Amino acid sequence: MKEQTTPYQETSDSELISQARSGDRAAEEALVLRFGRLVRACARPLFLMGGDSEDLVQEGMVGLLAAIREYDPQRNASFRTYAEVCIRNRLLSAVRAASRDKHTPLNSYVPLDTALFDDTERDERSSVDQRQGNPEALFIHREDMQERMNRIYSQLSPLETRVLRLYLSGLSYSEIASKCNRPLKSVDNAVQRIRQKIARQIQSGDISKG
DSSP states (O other): OOOOOOTTTTSOHHHHHHHHHTTOHHHHHHHHHHTHHHHHHHHTTEEETTSOOSHHHHHHHHHHHHHHHHOOTTSSSOHHHHHHHHHHHHHHHHHHHHHTOTTSGGGGEEEHHHHHSOHHHHHHHTSHHHHTTOHHHHHHHHHHHHHHHHHHHTTSOHHHHHHHHHHHTTOOHHHHHHHHTOOHHHHHHHHHHHHHHHHHHHHHTOTTOO
């Protein structure tokens, strides 16, 4: 049976952006669906103690919508690269703002990204070049974060390592359970153990050591 294509599935990012800016809400929704997993992947390093929440995902979506409205195709960066920068900047801004407000839901997050980067690196990631989608700056950020993430993986079991990699890529619990051939509850338990181990490493300072 031939796989059915959905509307806009074959439409390029640039075409969708142009249509969305012309007032085509369906095109905008198509972009949101296309990059929804990217939003979740950017939000996942910000671990919520005690359970999941859509608060950060919603903040990430705001960053994605801003990218759709501000992206300049004349620049060297692809829309995906530019969108990722906008999403990450929005998430970090939300967490920092929440840390100053005890009554904001986001203040219950343990910002793993903050633990992985010192003040200089965070300022550098918020530079004008990176906000404009500098692919080199984003590549350096990814390389540095991966090096520090490896210290986390060294403390995890094989199952926890696989679950974390899939979780950070933006997959849902059910998708992870399917790929790992494990019950949904097993995946949830693994994520909780991972959070506990990372929280202990953050408290001990092991993650933030360069």
